[in-house]
Amino acid sequence: MNGQVRIAIIGCGGIAGAHLNGYQQLQEAGYDRFRIAALCDTSQQHLAQLAANVEEKLGYTPDCYPNIEQMLDEAQVDAADICLPHAYHHTVAIPCLEAGLDCMVEKPVGITVKAGQQIIAAAQKNDCILATAEQVRRDIGARAVNWAINEAGLIGEPLFFGFDVKTWIELDLESYAWRWRHSKLLSGGGMVFDAGAHFADMMLHLFGDIDEVTCTLQTFDTPTIDMPGIGLRPRDVEDYWVVTLKFASGLFGHWSYSRAARAHHINSSHVWGTEGAVKDRQEWMHPFEYGGDIELADGTEIPYEELEKQYLDQLSEAQRQATFPYGITAGMTIECWDFVESVAERRPPEIDGEAGQRAKAVCCALYEADHAGEPVKVADVLSGEISEYQDEINEYWGI
Template sequence: MEKVRIGILGTGGIAGAHLGGYRALLDAGYDRFVLNGLCDKNAARRATFAAKVKEMFGVTPQEFDSAEAMAASGAVDAADICTPHAFHHTTAIACLDGGLDVMVEKPCGITVKASDLIIAAASRNQRLVAVAEQVRRGVKARAMNWAVNQARMIGDIRFWSVVGFSSWDFAAENYRDAYAWQWRLLKLLTGGGMVFDAGAHFADMMLYLFGPVEEVYARTMTYQQPLIQSPELGARPMDVEDTWVSTWKFANGIVGQYSWSFSAPGEAVATQIFYGTGGSARDRGGWMHTFQNGGDLTLADGTRRSYEEIEPMFRAQLDATERERLFPHGVENDMALECWDFIDSVLNRRRPEISAEDTLRAKAVCLAIYESATAGVPVKVQDVIDGKVSAYQDPINQHWGI
């Protein structure tokens, strides 16, 4: 195959960001793909997106209104799936059964069972599933991972604290009326609130940095319950968490506390800090995308090491092979790198850096937060992966027949 013919499925917000990634690859001289298909059940969003593709790439992709139609068309080899979470498994399985490879936006399946169905469909069709998870791929996140895990600048990690408290009005018109929020605030469509949404990036980074998580203990709260008019479910009050408190125990003994709220009027707080035997590392961003904007160290003797010092040290120790592995064709944009990993894995029939199986381990930590909050006791992440603990997910599975 000379070029992978890609079909973008779900032409909303993040699909637009993927376009930027594909464009950055072309700009870097990498052209082993062509955007040949677009699929969205909403004709207006699809048409707007088609115009954007024409403007950015000079091509006119074929348009489809269902995953099944796109998979049967013969127009594409691979699908880039950017739908709401409830439709990840339905669209991915239709594509895989139609012989396409797929990249599914995080958090892959809406439940563990939905992810298992995607993995089974890939296996029976001998197709691959990449997960669109960009945060760890950017140069700043890679540099901070190197500082912590290879250069061991803050020694052995002991514990961390990640807290973010602010006020976010989910009753405001722009949240209630925009499609992207009409599904994000309803459990049956999204699977969970920001623990599961932005939290998917956070969990991926925590496992990337510190290894597997063994056990979680959590409480979740829903203080805001505005009425949502969902095109798929009708009128329902918001029912996902807007606040949570959780503790994580990693297999290697590291302990973390991850607590967040969007219903905290008054002073806003956003801190991500990681402590080791030799000092601490503080994240520079305000959101859950750990180290996406770099981080700064304070060593045990009080010495500061800023991100501006860390990045050149990281770059200097990369040999040519490692540089090409992490930043192929000189690309350092995280969204472009996730698109490249997908295309290259399709072309070379290799496992992508983040497969559906890999992401399940991270996503299961997010689901363990809900399962612990539902059961009122600590929950083993492996029990969530094995389906032994599923009371929180059961209604989602029942609703969608998973």
């Protein structure tokens, strides 16, 4: 492609602001292959705020649109960076792809497996690039730990993992960004589906295909909330879960989390291998985003700082350039760069729509397993064969 990639950011809420910071970091590093040419949001307030931020951070004013129809009619853009609540990923991504725009869609790329299938089909039909906005595995911490486990073999053969976090997060019942997240119909589920998309992607990235899952979910807090666009309803997404994941390789792991622990918070998140263990430094659902510390069976400790140095030292200059363009190590900035490059060069993005769909299918399999009360094969959810939990959402939105 000659000239700059003209991008429309669609959805101007929280994550759009974080993407903008990524574009700003790229511009400041001297990367000028893109322009944020347009913004689109149904909220005039969010639209105006992000437009002001683009002006302040990038030094120019994008064209603003109050809905996708007007944007597709009038805007001069090549690509869309879609930062919308999950229920609107497919309703917006599909017309964008039909209009020939390459798209990066925030995880989980569609509110159900079927919605994701339709987005992927539209990208294929229109010969468009479809990227998943998934940053965690591109962060230097996650890249270094992946290298330590899968290339350097620092903990030996991986055997099992356990991610156990019990914490307290007060429910936000007021902000738009949280009201849609309290509704299965708008979000697809709770945090198993939302931040859990990062967890699933990183587990697939580290350990390969997941064969079978079990899952038990609990919802403790059910206040009635004015859910955007669908009205008053009781909160119906999970506060607590216990999950087991059986990988095709034979590796086994469990994941348990709750936001509702009013006291005695815990974070015990490790991968164990035949020669040691790696402990995750963070407690949210972004595994190894901030790296991990290694402890070997003989008592040797490798703190993350040393691990990161070892990882960087063994990269060739060409690998460094490709992995951390302009020396940038923040996953979200790399994600924005990768999308622009894939559009400009007509090359596949590092994390395409199918990869997003595979991670989402793991999350959906967890809901399906809880719903069915028995173990579920991830492949059966990815193919659409098992969908009982998701059927209500598909019916509501006509998917």
